[in-house]
Amino acid sequence: MKLNIALLAGDGIGPEVIDQAVKVSDAVAAKFGHEISWTPALTGAAAIDAVGEPYPDETHEACVAADAVLFGAIGHPRFDNDPSAKVRPEQGLLKMRQKLGLFANVRPTFTFPSLIEKSPLKKERIEGTDLVFLRELTGGIYFGKRGREDNDNTAYDTCTYTRAEVERLAKKGFEMAMQRSKKLCCVDKANVLETSRLWRETVQKLEKEYPEVEVSYEFVDAVAMRLVQWPSAYDVLITENLFGDILTDEASVISGSMGLMPSASLGEKTSLFEPIHGSYPQAAGKDIANPLATVLSAAMMFETAFGLKNEAEAIREVVNRSLAEGVVTEDLSDGGKSYKTSEVGDWLAKNI
Amino acid sequence: MKLNIALLAGDGIGPEVIDQAVKVSDAVAAKFGHEISWTPALTGAAAIDAVGEPYPDETHEACVAADAVLFGAIGHPRFDNDPSAKVRPEQGLLKMRQKLGLFANVRPTFTFPSLIEKSPLKKERIEGTDLVFLRELTGGIYFGKRGREDNDNTAYDTCTYTRAEVERLAKKGFEMAMQRSKKLCCVDKANVLETSRLWRETVQKLEKEYPEVEVSYEFVDAVAMRLVQWPSAYDVLITENLFGDILTDEASVISGSMGLMPSASLGEKTSLFEPIHGSYPQAAGKDIANPLATVLSAAMMFETAFGLKNEAEAIREVVNRSLAEGVVTEDLSDGGKSYKTSEVGDWLAKNI
Ligand SMILES: CC(C)[C@H](C(=O)O)[C@@H](O)C(=O)O
Ligand SMILES: CC(C)[C@H](C(=O)O)[C@@H](O)C(=O)O
Numbered sequence: 001m002k003l004n005i006a007l008l009a010g011d012g013i014g015p016e017v018i019d020q021a022v023k024v025s026d027a028v029a030a031k032f033g034h035e036i037s038w039t040p041a042l043t044g045a046a047a048i049d050a051v052g053e054p055y056p057d058e059t060h061e062a063c064v065a066a067d068a069v070l071f072g073a074i075g076h077p078r079f080d081n082d083p084s085a086k087v088r089p090e091q092g093l094l095k096m097r098q099k100l101g102l103f104a105n106v107r108p109t110f111t112f113p114s115l116i117e118k119s120p121l122k123k124e125r126i127e128g129t130d131l132v133f134l135r136e137l138t139g140g141i142y143f144g145k146r147g148r149e150d151n152d153n154t155a156y157d158t159c160t161y162t163r164a165e166v167e168r169l170a171k172k173g174f175e176m177a178m179q180r181s182k183k184l185c186c187v188d189k190a191n192v193l194e195t196s197r198l199w200r201e202t203v204q205k206l207e208k209e210y211p212e213v214e215v216s217y218e219f220v221d222a223v224a225m226r227l228v229q230w231p232s233a234y235d236v237l238i239t240e241n242l243f244g245d246i247l248t249d250e251a252s253v254i255s256g257s258m259g260l261m262p263s264a265s266l267g268e269k270t271s272l273f274e275p276i277h278g279s280y281p282q283a284a285g286k287d288i289a290n291p292l293a294t295v296l297s298a299a300m301m302f303e304t305a306f307g308l309k310n311e312a313e314a315i316r317e318v319v320n321r322s323l324a325e326g327v328v329t330e331d332l333s334d335g336g337k338s339y340k341t342s343e344v345g346d347w348l349a350k351n352i
Numbered sequence: 353m354k355l356n357i358a359l360l361a362g363d364g365i366g367p368e369v370i371d372q373a374v375k376v377s378d379a380v381a382a383k384f385g386h387e388i389s390w391t392p393a394l395t396g397a398a399a400i401d402a403v404g405e406p407y408p409d410e411t412h413e414a415c416v417a418a419d420a421v422l423f424g425a426i427g428h429p430r431f432d433n434d435p436s437a438k439v440r441p442e443q444g445l446l447k448m449r450q451k452l453g454l455f456a457n458v459r460p461t462f463t464f465p466s467l468i469e470k471s472p473l474k475k476e477r478i479e480g481t482d483l484v485f486l487r488e489l490t491g492g493i494y495f496g497k498r499g500r501e502d503n504d505n506t507a508y509d510t511c512t513y514t515r516a517e518v519e520r521l522a523k524k525g526f527e528m529a530m531q532r533s534k535k536l537c538c539v540d541k542a543n544v545l546e547t548s549r550l551w552r553e554t555v556q557k558l559e560k561e562y563p564e565v566e567v568s569y570e571f572v573d574a575v576a577m578r579l580v581q582w583p584s585a586y587d588v589l590i591t592e593n594l595f596g597d598i599l600t601d602e603a604s605v606i607s608g609s610m611g612l613m614p615s616a617s618l619g620e621k622t623s624l625f626e627p628i629h630g631s632y633p634q635a636a637g638k639d640i641a642n643p644l645a646t647v648l649s650a651a652m653m654f655e656t657a658f659g660l661k662n663e664a665e666a667i668r669e670v671v672n673r674s675l676a677e678g679v680v681t682e683d684l685s686d687g688g689k690s691y692k693t694s695e696v697g698d699w700l701a702k703n704i
Binding site: 160 | 502513516547549573580594598
């Protein structure tokens with residue numbers, strides 16, 4: 001099979017971790033007889049520096065032409081301390097999501113037995129946790145009308161959802177639930193928000209099409225609590241853009257394996273895969289960043305974008321082996337022997 | 353001193369826990385030579401049943417006439433399963449906040465050494481945590497324009513803030529920081545939302561008036577993570593209504609002492625004190641609910657509404673003693689001897 005993949009390394013540690021995912025992907029492709037053609041393209045601060053735009057047209061064209069996009073991380077401290085900066089890396093992210101129609105962000109949280117001690121939660125709380133958030137990614141308050149009024153003294157943002165937008169996301173949730181434990185939780189704030197009431201209504205109607213799925217409805221504040229108390233109670237959760245932003249980040253740290261969590265953003269035509277961690281500028285260029293989340297994102301890509309399940313399994317398997325044998329970067333080495341980012345990538349590629 | 357207090361017991365376990373707070377308040381008043389006049393009034397499902405309205409006019413008048421309001425909890429499962437119910441207990445809550453102008457919700461999270469093992473977090477993560485959220489309570493997306501368009505197929509909610517609203521809340525945050533460790537964190541989503549940019553701008557301007565306070569700005573998703581990872585890093589946090597709803601609930605469970613956490617909602621003219629837990633309908637009428645959060649809310653009331661610091665200290669001191677001596681309800685008894693709600697209240701009142 002020929003796989004055309006756009007490669008958006010981005011900023012900070014992005015290029016370093018992407019390099020390892022490329023090595024591992026090439027190794028798995030060689031093993032299974034596929035050929036990957038990588039098309040690198042600029043994004044984030046790197047793109048702002050080069051062409052003044054965080055998501056340039058050429059990058060968009062490369063993504064549209066590809067079968068899938070592998071993404072590193074974006075963001076640079078230079079922009080963080082200046083909230084009024086006109087062009088910001090994050091805008092590139094939002095523009096990319098919208099222009100590529102990446103409406104469903106898939107964010108799993110699971111535990112690695114060997115890393116469970118790294119969780120801020122007690123072992124008995126986190127054990128067995130294996131949940132996945134489906135966050136709506138191209139609607140809601142992120143993309144509604146916003147502005148100032150009254151001489152700049154009043155600001156507003158608008159949260160908007162259409163029934164079709166909710167349905168599209170919710171259907172993915174039901175389908176995912178059917179493939180897992182047939183439990184779906186719809187997270188909203190229907191006791192206050194009209195958009196949440198539309199969500200709830202729409203999901204309630206869909207229940208009839210998926211009679212096997214057991215659906216629960218919980219308020220976002222309650223979920224923020226229960227994720228810390230009993231994360232293993234959840235399986236598939238669906239929610240709108242802003243709630244998803246907050247809750248998926250909360251969920252990402254409870255497992256203690258944030259540096260290992262992959263994600264996918266799915267659209268009708270294309271899909272994008274990226275580690276959930278950020279660009280970690282302090283570590284950039286030092287060859288110390290943990291590449292496993294990006295490598296596991298490549299595994300998700302093989303499985304989700306290309307339907308190549310065995311290839312994905314091969315990657316996951318070698319990652320598990322590297323953890324078991326202690327071939328890990330310093331964040332996971334507990335003061336013992338640690339390996340460089342590139343060494344971990346080499347080891348994974350060799351042992352696949 | 354004569355203290356006029358409106359007493360809104362509400363639903364579920366509300367009346368039971370409020371009873372204990374009344375006993376303890378009366379005891380502390382007797383000891384320090386004050387006289388309390390309690391004015392009970394209806395709210396929540398109880399008020400809907402009685403007069404068809406969750407926050408009736410008579411209740412509002414009682415609150416306005418009082419020096420402070422002591423509140424139990426509201427909510428009833430009968431309404432939860434019917435998102436389209438026309439009259440709901442929560443509406444009473446929102447109406448009350450708005451009509452009484454309770455713009456600043458003060459929600460501390462702290463640990464009790466004797467209860468630290470109850471936290472879902474590991475001891476070394478939670479130890480030393482003593483933070484307080486100031487949540488804006490009468491603005492934002494809770495009170496903006498909302499509705500449907502396009503034949504009911506599009507829903508919208510509007511988040512609005514004025515500079516004056518932000519300033520009022522932020523000033524309380526700076527003042528609180530001055531009385532604590534002079535550290536203030538402004539939580540927003542300024543990389544996306546215009547209202548957040550107004551928040552950030554306004555807080556940045558106020559920094560000049562409080563040069564001693566060290567201010568940090570963090571995104572809501574990052575705070576949702578760091579609250580689980582290193583809660584003790586925070587001291588005073590200020591934020592808008594919806595973010596505050598989510599984050600204060602998240603924060604409330606990390607200490608393991610949610611059943612003990614009090615809160616205050618401050619307005620220009622009046623203020624309200626309530627436990628942060630809900631109406632816990634399963635336990636209603638069983639005399640088993642933990643009354644300590646409500647008792648500690650009464651302590652906050654003595655201190656904040658009446659400036660009676662010693663009285664507040666006396667209440668806190670006797671609560672600590674009850675914990676140390678194991679005079680606790682079954683949720684805290686670890687399978688050992690436990691006391692009824694009313695017995696704990698009696699013990700506290702007697703030992704003050
Ligand atoms: C950078 C920011 C705009 C973005 C978001 O809020 O969506 C990020 O937090 C994320 O979750 O991908
Ligand atoms: C009941 C609900 C409307 C309310 C809110 O969201 O403000 C509650 O969650 C709270 O935090 O007091």
